[in-house]
Amino acid sequence: MVRIEFQIERMKTEMGQPVKAVENMKTGIYDTLKAFHTKLETYDQNVQRIEAFETKLTKTVSEKQKENGKNIDDKLAALENKTVEILDKKIQELQAIKDEVLTPTVAFKARLDSDIVVSNGQTIVFPAVLFNEEDSYNQRTGKFTTPVSGTYMFTIAFCRKKVKTLVAGIMADRKKYTVTLMYGDANDECLTGDTVAVLTSGQVVWVHVLSGSSIDAIFHQYYSYYSYRRNTFSVVLIHG
Template structure:
């Protein structure tokens, strides 16, 4: 072998050892960078998944809360409507009770119904005629008519009616307290030596709208029988004792 060939082989061997890849070559760096990028991408994917799961949980909670709020709102609305209905029912019951109490009060409280009327002068008495008392002494809540001589009851109730007459000496007549045509009292009024006065009364249950009057049963067609002056009054009176 020639010297030149030997030198060339030595050069190749020397350069072959010197051209081995060092440990910190660019390939090693790129491999490490690629490995880090893969790890980062994996972490990003995992983080993305966790974010998506978190967003889903938030959306689920939001939907759940919204549904609960709607349910509560509906319950409140239903409860309000129910409460309003109950309040309306209670209001109706209270009004009914108040009306009942008012009716009870009206029934419990006896109104003032009373009157008294008198004659103005000496009077003849004719049998079967109504004796009209033209002058009202007092009248409260009643309906005594000075034209007809009749009292008309305004309420149902128990009434007391009284009459008083003064007659001339030794004259007399029979008088009736009439209620809707029925006789409730028939006293004989007689004049003694002192021109005395007599009275009579009756208690009767009278219905609203019924009439009460004084009627002579027997009398004289000539001359005055009833005597009237400032000390002797001939009267017809009535008063409500109890409302029915």
């Protein structure tokens, strides 16, 4: 009897060990599952954080791109305006240099187209214009108006009839710049007179019969039979 009971107790002990092992295994599995679940929750939280960070980063990058784009546009616009301003200034400087260096073409030459008789105080008009650059000589009045300031050379040439005497001068705003005396001897002759004058824009120049000259001094349209000997008035701008 005692032997049977011992055997039964031994069998219970032996059978209890696997059950305990199973329970221990079950506990271990449960703990493992619990730890895994905790890690899974942590992973989900990390994924959410990463997604939130990604969204924020994308928004920040987009805002920065827009801000930088606006800044770049503003900087490009400012640079363009500055470049245009500099170019305009350089063009003005170059134009000023050009105006200083280049002398404009100012010149004319005119002659008589008929015999004339002159008297004291008269302006001699040369109506036949050979050339008139800058259109500054008035063939109706015989007066030249300086289009620009500068140094000018004026020349007159007269072919006088025998025995007639004349004193003529080149005038600029009633100031005598040169005087030419043609003395009345027995010969037909041609004489010239010239002057250099520094004038400002808008001054008026003409050939004037001066006080003290002989009245009714007669000039030919051209000298004797030589048509190339003309009565002329001319000017050229030497330096502007």
